[in-house]
Amino acid sequence: xxxxxxxxxxxxxxxxxxxxxxxxxxxxxxxxxxxxxxxxxxxxxxxxxxxxxxxxxxxxxxxxxxxxxxxxxxxxxxxxxxxxxxxxxxxxxxxxxxxxxxxxxxxxxxxxxxxxxxxxxxxxxxxxxxxxxxxxxxxxxxxxxxxxxxxxxxxxxxxxxxxxxxxxxxxxxxxxxxxxxxxxxxxxxxxxxxxxxxxxxxxxxxxxxxxxxxxxxxxxxxxxxxxxxxxxxxxxxxxxxxxxxxxxxxxxxxxxxxxxxxxxxxxxxxxxxxxxxxxxxxxxxxxxxxxxxxxxxxxxxxxxxxxxxxxxxxxxxxxxxxxxxxxxxxxxxxxxxxxxxxxxxxxxxxxxxxxxxxxxxxxxx
Ligand code: GAL
Numbered sequence: 001x002x003x004x005x006x007x008x009x010x011x012x013x014x015x016x017x018x019x020x021x022x023x024x025x026x027x028x029x030x031x032x033x034x035x036x037x038x039x040x041x042x043x044x045x046x047x048x049x050x051x052x053x054x055x056x057x058x059x060x061x062x063x064x065x066x067x068x069x070x071x072x073x074x075x076x077x078x079x080x081x082x083x084x085x086x087x088x089x090x091x092x093x094x095x096x097x098x099x100x101x102x103x104x105x106x107x108x109x110x111x112x113x114x115x116x117x118x119x120x121x122x123x124x125x126x127x128x129x130x131x132x133x134x135x136x137x138x139x140x141x142x143x144x145x146x147x148x149x150x151x152x153x154x155x156x157x158x159x160x161x162x163x164x165x166x167x168x169x170x171x172x173x174x175x176x177x178x179x180x181x182x183x184x185x186x187x188x189x190x191x192x193x194x195x196x197x198x199x200x201x202x203x204x205x206x207x208x209x210x211x212x213x214x215x216x217x218x219x220x221x222x223x224x225x226x227x228x229x230x231x232x233x234x235x236x237x238x239x240x241x242x243x244x245x246x247x248x249x250x251x252x253x254x255x256x257x258x259x260x261x262x263x264x265x266x267x268x269x270x271x272x273x274x275x276x277x278x279x280x281x282x283x284x285x286x287x288x289x290x291x292x293x294x295x296x297x298x299x300x301x302x303x304x305x306x307x308x309x310x311x312x313x314x315x316x317x318x319x320x321x322x323x324x325x326x327x328x329x330x331x332x333x334x335x336x337x338x339x340x341x342x343x344x345x346x347x348x349x350x351x352x353x354x355x356x357x358x359x360x361x362x363x364x365x
Pocket of ligand 1: 096
């Protein structure tokens, strides 16, 4: 489909190079789907869409100034509508897994659709990643910013409450994507929201990520069973291949005969963040010099090393995404928290909105 330029806006400070352009990207259930390009003063740019509140592209330089897109995406809206691996999407109402699609709240048992073996994954088959969100280009902001809003009806996908979810994406001159989330409800419910971007700091579709060096400021992680549901154990990372408190190549220990790596098919686990240093996790690519830093107020982060990627997804520019060619750092509450009373609470009440912020910052070293 030909892209039609619909609008151009420079933001509050009127720096000519910092702007947002809006193009048509398709329609879904009668709603217009747009593709937004946010450019900062460096000329670096990201693309977003209101289908699934998705990050489509992140174009940032390597240490020689060569700009590449470092996140997985599709060329067309149809790619997003058909793709089932959540590239760049916002997932909710409950990111990650809920065991057997059941949980109880205030004495009522709720049943969700199963879409991942015996479990519910990422809000179910028609979770927030697969919905058309309302979109607004924000005016008067210091940096280009777009707000996406989704109104979820009561019991949609089995979750109680009319829920309103907002995510504001801001693209700063320091090459930071700041994601500010706000979620409200009219009835007690559960919430876990994240962005599911896959990264490859060589450039999306260029080799695997086993040679990327990761640092995760987490002293413990949550081991899983064979269906990737936490067992309830909080296991110290000390002495395990899950100790990323000092940098390690992702591939260094991934093939070790360690129970959790075998069960996960690699890393596909929630790390219990220490939340003490300003930066919670970093991934560095020695070959390009690109560095991704992740900053969050959430208690956990899922390191997923693309173990289910198998080359069936063709992404932007015809790039094929093979096994372990992308990693995700999904900032979150712990998986299956509604069924794990010892985990931090994920209950959202009408009295108090859920407010959270996660930043992906790109630079070179
Ligand atoms: C991740 C999850 C993986 C896999 C992936 C999507 O968040 O931890 O197990 O389901 O999403 O393919």
